[in-house]
Amino acid sequence: xxxxxxxxxxxxxVGLLGGCEPFEDDGGGGGVGGVRFSKGFAFxxxxxxxxxxxxxxxxxxxxxxxxxxxxxxxxSVSKDGRSVVFVQRGGLGTSLLTVPTTGGxxxxxxxxxxxxxARGCTNFRTPTFSPDGxxxxxxxxxxxxxxxxxxRVNTDGSGFQELTPNSVVAYGAPSFVPNGTxxxxxxxxxxxxxxxxxxxxxSGGAIIASSLGNDVGTVANRVAVSPDGSQVVLxxxxxxxxxxxxxxxxxxxxxxxxxRVTSYGGAxxxxxxxxxxxxSQVGFLFADSAGGDPGIYRSTVxxxxxxxxxxxxxxxxxxxxxxx
Numbered sequence: 001x002x003x004x005x006x007x008x009x010x011x012x013x014v015g016l017l018g019g020c021e022p023f024e025d026d027g028g029g030g031g032v033g034g035v036r037f038s039k040g041f042a043f044x045x046x047x048x049x050x051x052x053x054x055x056x057x058x059x060x061x062x063x064x065x066x067x068x069x070x071x072x073x074x075x076s077v078s079k080d081g082r083s084v085v086f087v088q089r090g091g092l093g094t095s096l097l098t099v100p101t102t103g104g105x106x107x108x109x110x111x112x113x114x115x116x117x118a119r120g121c122t123n124f125r126t127p128t129f130s131p132d133g134x135x136x137x138x139x140x141x142x143x144x145x146x147x148x149x150x151x152r153v154n155t156d157g158s159g160f161q162e163l164t165p166n167s168v169v170a171y172g173a174p175s176f177v178p179n180g181t182x183x184x185x186x187x188x189x190x191x192x193x194x195x196x197x198x199x200x201x202x203s204g205g206a207i208i209a210s211s212l213g214n215d216v217g218t219v220a221n222r223v224a225v226s227p228d229g230s231q232v233v234l235x236x237x238x239x240x241x242x243x244x245x246x247x248x249x250x251x252x253x254x255x256x257x258x259x260r261v262t263s264y265g266g267a268x269x270x271x272x273x274x275x276x277x278x279x280s281q282v283g284f285l286f287a288d289s290a291g292g293d294p295g296i297y298r299s300t301v302x303x304x305x306x307x308x309x310x311x312x313x314x315x316x317x318x319x320x321x322x323x324x
Contacts, residue, residue, distance in 0.1 A: 034066040035103040043316040077322030086321040094124040116160035126173035186219035199253030210255035263305040
């Protein structure tokens with residue numbers, strides 16, 4: 001058993017938590033061990049690009065830092081809440097790294113141009129754990145192509161597989177369906193033109209693509225599958241410059257009609273990087289036209305757009321939430 005630190009209302013509370021399995025150090029440096037985390041947000045901050053976590057029962061103004069060297073992007077919490085996978089950018093390109101949510105050693109999972117990637121893998125983006133915790137699916141550029149693809153690798157770094165080979169479209173941030181047999185991801189002619197939602201079986205079966213409709217032109221960043229697999233949430237860009245949070249049904253791999261979740265902020269407000277934080281609640285990153293630091297907000301999913309939102313974490317970027 002190891003001592004833990006838990007910030008509640010700014011007070012340091014000491015408790016006990018079972019230790020995590022050891023990780024091999026990649027030399028990247030991590031935060032101190034002993035952070036208590038059971039459920040909550042993982043995110044980065046734009047000023048230093050380190051990975052942070054904050055437990056739902058903790059103080060959102062005092063998040064716990066898990067990395068120390070910067071260069072971190074797109075953290076994602078594992079389904080058991082024990083680990084975060086993220087992309088590290090540096091002088092040698094991009095790598096997939098992991099760090100325990102309780103703090104400690106950072107480990108390298110997979111690096112650019114690993115010999116297992118026959119076409120050459122560069123520009124890693126938006127990794128996510130499989131529900132069983134045995135694999136990670138992520139976006140990469142094959143052979144420095146402008147079209148991005150989806151790849152999968154085991155959490156011990158073995159077994160790389162390209163999920164969308166020979167594709168003539170690009171893919172954005174993936175999200176697993178609950179049983180782990182497929183991922184759902186935005187797709188289109190490029191990362192700035194993701195105008196469909198794709199259902200991609202991991203078995204190599206036929207990919208199903210659905211149009212967005214309902215005045216949503218493109219997905220700005222992410223599509224996320226609900227805990228029960230019946231819905232998705234996405235950040236949709238309309239005809240104006242605004243980005244809003246939308247929810248739609250998912251049935252048979254196909255996306256149903258989209259409806260807006262919120263009516264918060266002015267016409268140019270940005271609601272991005274949506275995540276599910278419960279069966280009928282979503283979180284999203286909100287930035288207003290004033291250009292201040294974005295924060296993570298929560299909103300209940302209902303039949304009509306709501307202007308009732310709650311600030312969950314100030315000064316954050318690229319949030320993930322778990323476990324669910």
